[in-house]
Amino acid sequence: MxxxxxxxxxxxxxxxxxxxxxxxxxxxxxxxxxxxxxxxxxxxxxxxxxxxxxxxxxxxxxxxxxxxxxxxxxxxxxxxxxxxxxxxxxxxxxxxxxxxxxxxxxxxxxxxxxxxxxxxxxxxxxxxxxxxxxxxxxxxxxxxxxxxxxxxxxxxxxxxxxxxxxxxxDTHPLVMYYSTDVCQKAGLLDSNGKLQEFKGEDDVLKAFSEAKKASGGLGLAMGVGDPSTCWRVFCALYAQLNGQYFSADGTQLTFEDDKAEQVLAYISKLAKEVGSTNIDYAGAIALFSGGKAGFHWNGEWEVTTFQTQKMKFDMTLFPNVFGGQQTWADxxxxxxxxxxxxxxxxxxxxxxxxxxxxxxxxxxxxxxxxxxxxxxxxxxxxxxxxxxxxxAAEASNVVYDPPVWFAGAASELENQAGAAFQSVITQQKTPKQGIQQFRAAMLKQLQTPKPF
The missing domain is CATH 3.40.190.10 (Periplasmic binding protein-like II)
Known part of the structure; x- marks a missing residue:
């Protein structure tokens, strides 16, 4: 039965x-x-x-x-x-x-x-x-x-x-996919066919730049047209700077503008120089699976998409950009x-x-x-x-959404943060303006009573 x-x-x-x-x-x-x-x-x-x-x-x-x-x-x-x-x-x-x-x-x-x-x-x-x-x-x-x-x-x-x-x-984190064909052509694989280690702002950008040349398209396919993706990428990199959001009791906003500005400026640079400033979630997947991007940042849940399409790819940890291995997860x-x-x-x-x-x-x-x-x-x-x-080692590096009642999957925090940061990454606002938008939205949420 x-x-x-x-x-x-x-x-x-x-x-x-x-x-x-x-x-x-x-x-x-x-x-x-x-x-x-x-x-x-x-x-x-x-x-x-x-x-x-x-x-x-x-x-x-x-x-x-x-x-x-x-x-x-x-x-x-x-x-x-x-x-x-x-x-x-x-x-x-x-x-x-x-x-x-x-x-x-x-x-x-x-x-x-x-x-x-x-x-x-x-x-x-x-x-x-x-x-x-x-x-x-x-x-x-x-x-x-x-x-x-x-x-x-x-x-x-x-x-x-x-x-x-x-x-x-489970743990479902933000990870890094890479095209083995593109990365081989770009000289980014070792003798075992695995991705060579690179870390730090300059090295990550350099690796993506080499992949861009090799692919004839993008170095990094990142769905900046999707607010959720923007939030996840921001959350991962902000965590690598040990950035804070709220006080321990969840009543005060303790957001660190300088760290947030550093993160948003870097993501915007990646989108502009080695990615795209207008690609959506589905578009990023299509470009990567079609061999027109060397790397793809996304949740691990798309693995079967690329397996079904029989593309040559592998996956690894989200990169250490700012001195830590932290990544967003749920x-x-x-x-x-x-x-x-x-x-x-x-x-x-x-x-x-x-x-x-x-x-x-x-x-x-x-x-x-x-x-x-x-x-x-x-x-x-x-x-x-x-x-x-x-x-699998990513399970020890995960950072979840801030522990406030309005956070979490499909939540108001994700919606508001994603929209504010998306406007920066897509070059519609400066990092300072995006941070101001996020701050205003979070202060409003802190004043909103819980529904139960």
Whole structure:
């Protein structure tokens, strides 16, 4: 038996959270911009369904489509095959704001799924608003999941106020792709066909310049027309300068203009001299896959795109430009949305489900994401997976979005920061003007109350 897979497309401290009334539920939605029709659909779709007699029924929500969705379905079906005593209902929702809105509303209403996917960058908002329940670490341990199974930076990020609120499934960082054909022609490969090391502002620019000559197109294909890409690249390089965003309590803006200006000036220089100032996300991918660019900066999730196109390429760590190996990253993590009433049997099976997804994450790793579960990440099977294993060390260098409630995947911080920095990289504004735009947007967000 396989799990039921459904697909939908939809437009305080944890201890203080509880089931709220329908009126309260609707009232809290205003800050998230949902109308009553959409909310009614949320309320009506969160009920339980009669499943197999004598079986434990658990529900699982995620936002994974495309290749990620196919691999997740394979992992879910593997769990169901191993546990015929479970009725597992897996529901796929639209990526981004629609998913996160629905998950928040369902948890606030006390009728969420048993298990959900959450980008780790969203954890401060959801855990801090009482929308998640912490994991019982002893129950995880009984299923073979312990702290020493993870690299420390990712494990620590999964905590909020000292409690474990997420179990990270992967790390998906910004990495560097390179065309082996172009780089060979440019003299950038060693005798083993691997990219020679280069670091520092001048050396990176020089390598990209040589690749530009060899490709007859661009040295670096970077989707500067995509605000999310602009944010990720900025975040990586700003982290290499140890740049700060907010105070530890998330109430004050501590952004360092001089460091930000240095980063934006450098990215703008790359775009102008070895890249393009108007290329979008899809265009960058097309140029790189077509052999018209030597390098490509993007998340590792595009690996299967280039494999499918059978191009000759490899992947490596995001370069050390400003004296550090830091890079932007996020993680898909597994969470327990807050229930109105916890059923012990369903909770126990939910934790088993979480643990077995981790243990089968070699399937997940084939799509490019670095598995966080070390028994998989250090296995000979994963080490032989190329080029996915070539940037595995990046898991120790990751920098997540700032831990404020309005940060994270598809968040207002990403949208506002990406737009401000994009305007600089595309030569529409000076670095100072872009920084002013970002500052104004962040100060406005700091004055905006949390929606829960």
């Amino acid at each position: 396989v799990s039921e897979q459904r697909t939908f497309t939809t437009g305080s401290e944890p201890e203080q959270a509880s089931r709220i009334s329908r009126r309260g539920f609707l009232g809290r939605a205003a800050a998230l911009g949902l109308g009553t029709t959409a909310l009614a659909g949320i309320l009506n779709s969160c009920g339980t369904t009669a499943f197999g007699a004598g079986k434990t029924h658990i529900t699982y929500w995620h936002l994974l489509g495309g290749g990620d969705g196919e691999r997740m379905l394979e992992m879910v079906q593997q769990f169901q095959h191993n546990h015929p005593e479970v009725d597992l209902e897996a529901v796929t929702l639209s990526w981004g704001t629609p998913y996160y809105t629905k998950l928040a509303m369902a948890a606030a209403g006390g009728r969420p799924p048993d298990v959900g996917i959450l980008h780790m960058s969203r954890l401060p908002m959801y855990a801090g608003s009482g929308l998640l329940e912490p994991f019982d670490t002893s129950a995880l341990s009984n299923n073979g999941i312990t702290q020493d199974n993870f690299v420390d930076p990712v494990w620590q990020k999964a905590h909020y106020n000292g409690k474990l609120y997420a179990v990270p499934l 993680s898909h993590s597994l969470v327990l949305p807050r229930q109105g009433t916890v059923d012990p049997e369903r909770r126990a099976m939910s934790i088993k489900f979480v643990s077995e997804l981790l243990k089968s994450s070699y399937i997940w790793a084939q799509g490019g994401h670095i598995p966080t579960y070390l028994p998989v990440a250090t296995s000979s099977e994963y080490k032989q997976l190329a080029p996915q294993s070539h940037y």
